[in-house]
Amino acid sequence: MKRSNFLRSTSLAVALMLTGGAIAAEETYAPVTDARLGAAAKDAGWLMYRRDYTGSGYAPFDTINTSNVANLKQVWDYKTDFDMGHESPAIVNGDYLFITTPKNELHAFQASTGKPLWVYKHDLTGVGLKTICCDVVNRGVALYGDNVYMATLDNRVVALDAKTGKPVWNTQLEKPDVGYAMTVAPLALKGKVVVGVSGGEYGARGYIAALDASTGKEVWRRHTIPAPNEPGGDTWPEGAYKTGGGPAWLTGSYDADTDTLFWGVGNPGPWLATLRPGDNLYTDSVLALDPATGNIKWHYQYTPNDTWDYDGTNEQVLIDITHEGKPYKALVSASRNGWLYAIDRTNGKLIYGEKFATATSVTGFKDGKPVTDPDKRPDINKEIFTCPSFLGGKNWWPISVDVKTQIAYVPTMHTCMTMKGNAVSYRAGLPFLGESFKVVRDPAFPNHWGAVQAIDLNTGKQVWDFPSELPWNDGTLTTAGGVVFSGSADGYLHAFDAKTGKVLWKSPQATSGFLGVPSTWKVGDKQYIGIYAGWGGGTPIWGGDMAKDPRVLNIPLGGHFYVFSL
Template sequence: MKSRFARTGTALIGALAGTLLAAGAASAQPAYPSVTQARLDNAAASKGWLMFNRSYAGDDYAPFAQINTKNVASLKPAWSSAKIDIPNGFEGTPIVNGDYMFATTPLDHLIAFNAKTGQKLWEYDYDLPKTALKTVCCDVNNRGVAVYGNEVFMGTLDNHVLALDATTGKVLWNVALEKPGIGYSISEAPMIVDGKVIIGSGGGEYGARGFIVGLDAQTGKLLWKTYTIPSPSEPGGKTWPAGAYKHGGGSPWMTGTYDPKTKQLFWGVGNPGPWLASMRPGNNLYSDSVIAIDPNTGAIKWHYQYTRNDTWDYDGVNTAQLADITYKGKPYHALVEANRNGYFYAINRETGKLIYAVPFVHDTSIIGIKDGQAVNNMKLRPALDKQIFTCPSFLGGKNWWPGAVDPATNMAYVPTLHACMTMKGVPVSYAAGLPYLGETFEMKPDPASPHHMGSIQAIDLSTGKQVWQHRTKEPWDGGAMATSGGLVFSGTADGHLYAFDAKTGKILWKSPYLGSGIIANPMSYEIDGKQYVAVWSGWGGVWPLWSGKLGASLAKAPRGGQLHVFALNG
């Protein structure tokens, strides 16, 4: 088990050299439009792409129709970055503000491009200590940055948060949130709300007690820190055995969403530690939950727990997207999420109460919903003397990669995994910096989908039921983006970016081979009246690390990343 984690520390670590590489004279650079809170509040209507999931709603929906169902077949390459020889997964979403594009790579590199021409404006390589890579669970990812004022903000694998000048890459402040090598890491893109940098920790597989912080964007000063696993004196603390909260996991390791009207953050929380649930009886709040947080204080306002006393690693970190829906004739301000446990959820974002939950993959771990909560299949829970077979696998019906929500079609578009697993309990004790699982596992084919491990599917938000599905032999590990041109874009393990008809699922365009598989999220922006679509290629991430024999067909897939940008006239 230890060797699986160690494999995430690859070559090139020693090549990192916290240096700033200028490309082109500053006078040749485009003007930089300052990012105000008003612009962030209205990011959904921006010509750029101002945050990880485009807007606070997290819906990955671009209101651009220049590229549409009638002409997408004419989409051509506009520009590409040089290939980057890092053999890890490229999971970042580029951020575009004006003519500036900011893109991160594995191992905490940050590159600024001219979004129109592809010219490299500057590059910053974070000086990452080798110690940090001892406790990185699932590849050495950096998923992106946040922008505010004239600064760019980035988290790092050794638990730092940095502010850099957007036009030069000069570091303005650098704050450490935790020591490296003891279990914590940061791989998510930050979010900015009212002058605060909001970011969460990773490390649940090492028993690191999860937390979310709010930092002053001007200085990096810590304003608040909220632990996602409560102590005995805090609400929810009695859902853990005595002392277990100290190593309870619950990492909030993916960027959340925010409702500016109600001033509430919505952040997903990961799996409890250890994985073996018999070691921690109780509901184990706030693991496998979405929590509503006051961005000014960090106070938890409400929670909804997807999987109680989880023993299958069904994290709750998938993005809870804001959507206004109508269910059984009644309107709701909702959060919608395709959860790792195999159910598609709609939750009232004002109260935290369940609206509906419907399975979207073959699911044996959860046998239904009762009194607003998932019901665990108690017969399919591993123990020290018991091996089980269940579906979905610990990678979930959907993993972290973002889905998209289209208000015009009233559908969610969900990248989906069809895989199952065996699990068996093994003895484990906590030690800082070592995996804290208590289970062995092996991924297996899904008997309900033996010839297709992946798909992208459309789900009707009014019912939670599938409208269409496109299946693939290999896993579907890339995110999805919808546009007002009636399209859904998503990339695949075989190295192609696809455009689907959002209403029917018909393939309308397929990119040339992009050199490596895609596990990142596509994004789109407009400059000077021209629409672009961009995505990173660069195979890696959780599938090659954890899929075992099930992933044999992709074991020798090409590695290395490259940023690809497309437009109608090339």
């Protein structure tokens, strides 16, 4: 990185530090060590994107529970300056809280009071932001040692001193505006910061990269589209790997027992599959990686030769289950293609697949591999109708899992689409699709664009369902208090009874629809729930008939972070 760029970023951050000052000395910042990250499931804070390395989104707190959740009140809030999608969870260490905004602002607050501590505004001067899908969002930070880490839209990873906001290092992985962007929340692991890139809609060749947490030096890079001389390279036509997509834009999971990093991979490029015959590894897959080297141990492909933009990036949750009387160390993922997958995380073999939304393009499995319907494949001058739409049975907003009951809480979309092939050629920085499309209602759900549903992971079967007339675009949070939290598009944070789905509490209406990922933490004996409202993301941009629904079209914009407690 050029020294001038580093100094420019440093000066900007120092100039923007707020005068609120540091938290009192007795509330000093505790370094986030490997040991603490390994035990993050039990920590009083919320130390990483999905709380712990398993990606469960489950907190063992019961101060707020089914008997008293109706007494929740707002205790502090913060309004941002942006009218875009707000997707970051609050990351909390002790009494320090970190949250990001669109266009790469990073704010630090006192977690218990909302007192502003400092703000870092990443310098995007001269960056066109034209190759960012979908919306100029950011999904949060990672913590390691005394630093906080953020990935940026211009393909940098920045490390800041968590106590002051002062930049420590700044590493650029790619030039902006040529197909790559970064919206991912980094994952801190064993002295490294791991990130993945976006850009599948622009023909960018995806990869996952690990940087040294102390210096920012790149340690390894694993391309998700293999070259011809690499395993899986023969699943692509000659030369197609260079523009093959495979973005890795959601945070992975980590299994300490086997020392394996799991990371989801997105759609191939171009979208139209007839232009790239073959399975197109490792798109629409989960990769099991050696975190020291990035080498692939095994993979599982959710949608071979994807032509519907079904991706495979959705969170990979690690949980032990019992299926048909046999125990498994499982990895579960609710895929965009409408199927809930349970995979043996020790070897990559399918345990089961069950539909959780209407799914007509992926029809089932043969020898553990998904089977697709050739009649549902678009082509030049061939229009098809299929379910779900490319927005998915579930998109990026994460599920959560009750680790005691093995029940998952899944934000669900009910959409279908028409899709037709078009001629396309690759040009750097321009969309690389080859398909036109329109999102429409799912005929099986004529009155509901979305739902929250509970699914027993031991069987893959639904336990309860909460239908929604509006799309449900918010992640879920599960707690030991028997409560599931998730926010609706019309601006209400819901508290569900985890066993029954009964709504136990709704917040006052927020200033925008909920899109942020809820998290919870404790300071002393007091438990807090935090969540961003701030409508945006992919639904209003790509949502077709759903986006034109007056109730969706008129959702107010504007980012607003809310914190609730008893």
